[in-house]
Amino acid sequence: MKVTLVMAGDEEGGLEKHVVELANCLMKHHQVTVVAHEKYRSRLKTEFIAIDLSKSRRNIIVLFQLYRALKALQSDIVHVHGNKAAAMVGSILKFLPTKSVATLHSRKKNTKMFKGFDAVIAVSPNAAETLEHPNKYIILNGIEPPELNSDINKITPPVVLAVGRLVPVKGFDLLIQAWQDIPNAQLWIVGEGFEKQKLATLINELALEKSIKLLGFRNDITDLMQQASLYVMSSHYEGCPYTMIEALLCKTPMVSTAVGAMAQILPKQYLCAENDANALHHLIAYALENLKQVERDFIPVFADAEKNLVLDGMVNNIEMVYREVLDGK
Structure with missing residues (x-):
């Protein structure tokens, strides 16, 4: 053709x-x-x-x-x-x-x-x-399956990773608010966009600068996903985001707002309503407290991603x- x-x-x-x-x-x-x-x-x-x-x-x-x-x-x-x-x-x-x-x-x-x-x-x-x-x-x-590095291990204390353009639809301000009172973990937000200064200001206002890092643009997303114990999406709406697929092919479990393809692919217990910082907070906290169970729950999800995504x-x-x-x- x-x-x-x-x-x-x-x-x-x-x-x-x-x-x-x-x-x-x-x-x-x-x-x-x-x-x-x-x-x-x-x-x-x-x-x-x-x-x-x-x-x-x-x-x-x-x-x-x-x-x-x-x-x-x-x-x-x-x-x-x-x-x-x-x-x-x-x-x-x-x-x-x-x-x-x-x-x-x-x-x-x-x-x-x-x-x-x-x-x-x-x-x-x-x-x-x-x-x-x-x-x-x-x-x-x-997507083309990412090349995984067998030498990379999960970081301790655990890292929660989020990737995307720093724009309102991605809900990173909501994610930062949801991060309050999350103990013994780091949140890494990767991406550039016009909301960067606004998000940095919010992090400082909430005194979260020690546990949240804005990493800017990175070309080693696969390595970061392998280091992270959990991937999080806080978007207000999505289609079928590539970052979700990359995370699953990197065998990194995730939690997300119930938008786009996540509502079809992820286990229901790892979804929450969009634009609800409190619900997202409890979801992240539960996942971090029960990482072994989360990893077991995602075994069939990873297998499905390798076949269909x-x-x-x-x-x-x-x-x-x-x-x-x-x-x-």
Whole structure:
């Protein structure tokens, strides 16, 4: 197949990682082109067309550049990722002689921009609930299994790890509040974002600077996950986050707010309501006090992740959607 992937924006997150890995894997069997911001060119082995889709989704010049590129490519499938890319390509879709697929990467209230596509993929059941489309599929994210270092052991006293962009949706302020009165453990928060100073101030106000560390950007996430006794997600909403998959493939148990794919994959006793610092506090405290039991409870979860949350399985499912779209099903 001749496949074109489109992503808007210029951020560093799960969506961008998904598109890069999907493109590089698809090109083993298909002709693949990626249309995206110039910054991603060096990460891709595919053909690449640089268009700055981080600009307004109504920017006439950018939309014309996008239309001209997609028309010239004459792909069998145009596959767009995220709401903004869906809105931009959706506005010109009727002028393009191609089949189309879109991926919804997290739960959104407004999904009107996906209506014109031949099929829509949601990365979690939670995201799919708000999507009204006659041809929708749920395909969980998958990644290349991380290379584990057998020389790395869990740190004592235990470390609880959280990874993500420092933005409101990740709920790191909630996590910091929930950390109060957690004894004999360290919380490491990895990531960069505009809330960094706000979070640092909150840590100081709550006198938690000795037990919470903001580590900033790190390129050794796998090592950190192997060192941690527990991974925590405090997000207000998610799709199927890569950090969850990485943690499970690193055999690090986790607790989370009951959002996105976590509500489907994790044992119910390790989930709590979003935006509830008290509930998250009790969940973390229980897990740290019962780490041996937590590890036993996660044995089947780790096994399931090794089977279903890896890149090859995800790509096979996406190719199936492509074939069904091209066959007119």
